[in-house]
Amino acid sequence: MLQDGDIRLINFPKIFDERGNLSVLQAGKEVPFEIKRVYWVYDVPGGEIRGSHAFKTVTEIIIAISGSFDVILHDGEKEHRFNLNRSYYGLFVPKLVWRSIENFSTNSLALVVTDQLYNENEYIRDYEAFINQTKGL
Numbered sequence: 001m002l003q004d005g006d007i008r009l010i011n012f013p014k015i016f017d018e019r020g021n022l023s024v025l026q027a028g029k030e031v032p033f034e035i036k037r038v039y040w041v042y043d044v045p046g047g048e049i050r051g052s053h054a055f056k057t058v059t060e061i062i063i064a065i066s067g068s069f070d071v072i073l074h075d076g077e078k079e080h081r082f083n084l085n086r087s088y089y090g091l092f093v094p095k096l097v098w099r100s101i102e103n104f105s106t107n108s109l110a111l112v113v114t115d116q117l118y119n120e121n122e123y124i125r126d127y128e129a130f131i132n133q134t135k136g137l
């Protein structure tokens with residue numbers, strides 16, 4: 001049974017149409033939290049890596065709205081790798097998960113939906129501190 005806290009892919013509804021397809025996400029439905037903030041990462045130069053941090057309590061969903069990229073997650077015990085390349089999948093990333101995003105394709109667009117407003121104090125940017133914090137969970 002999936003818990004809200006599990007790393008997983010969420011499949012958003014796809015409404016196929018000859019005029020072009022449409023997908024949707026709704027707070028409390030496909031997104032299991034109240035949406036507080038949406039941000040997006042774009043114009044990433046080839047070879048760049050984004051992320052490389054964890055959050056103390058923030059939950060995120062990462063979507064490849066356009067193009068593709070790899071998301072490498074570490075939960076303190078093991079690594080989980082995802083290649084996101086469809087706009088109708090969202091990667092659910094719980095709190096206390098280290099994430100890096102790399103291999104951005106040209107013109108890729110990463111959309112991130114979160115349950116909290118921006119707060120620099122939420123960031124764990126030191127990997128050793130992150131591993132120590134996940135110990136004993």
Ligand code: TYD
Nearest residue numbers: 037038039041049050051052053117118119
């Ligand atoms: P950061 O989350 O470190 O980017 P990434 O994880 O994609 O590499 O954010 C980079 C900078 O952008 C950060 O120092 C502050 C700013 N920022 C905001 O002001 N608001 C936001 O919601 C986010 C995500 C970042």
